[in-house]
């Protein structure tokens with residue numbers, strides 16, 4: 001099976017984004033532009049200069065409250081999300097808490113025809129499968145592309161998050177962060193995840209493999 005990858009790009013300048021994006025896409029299927037690492041005024045420039053790669057990009061503007069770097073107001077963040085949706089990336093990552101609170105966001109993004117990846121993270125633990133399934137059901141109301149990322153503190157936690165694949169095998173991205181969760185970053189692909197998040201060097205999240213590590217695992221397959 002093909003292991004598809006998505007390189008998380010956490011650059012602080014538009015030129016840095018373009019440079020790393022080009023490098024990432026020579027070997028990776030997709031790249032995630034973490035717009036929250038840029039100053040908001042630089043976002044339009046970053047969008048313009050990366051245009052020809054957008055069909056292979058996931059766009060993310062993660063707020064501080066969800067482990068990201070965006071520091072502005074929610075009002076400002078929503079208007080930037082609307083702007084980046086207009087550029088038609090492969091997927092637009094929108095947190096479940098954001099999409100469920102801002103009722104006009106779904107119809108707005110729908111008009112742009114950009115598919116939404118509804119995401120939810122737990123940076124401290126892995127809740128029970130019952131809680132995860134409830135979350136999943138709520139998230140499904142907004143899109144068929146769902147991402148649930150927890151933090152594993154044991155092997156059991158890692159198995160728990162992967163149980164979500166019993167519900168949906170395509171379009172779901174579910175894995176756990178942290179050392180215990182690392183294996184789920186690989187297993188998720190065998191279970192139907194469209195790709196796994198990787199780094200180009202320094203991990204952007206706990207437990208992330210580098211692109212080269214995933215490629216060398218891939219090369220072992222017959």
Ligand SMILES: O=C1C[C@@](O)(C(=O)O)C[C@@H](O)[C@@H]1O
Pocket residue numbers: 008032034060093119147149177197198204205206208
């Ligand atoms: O949601 C995710 C997954 C991630 O947190 C990871 O654990 O690899 C990396 C983030 O950049 C991305 O938005």
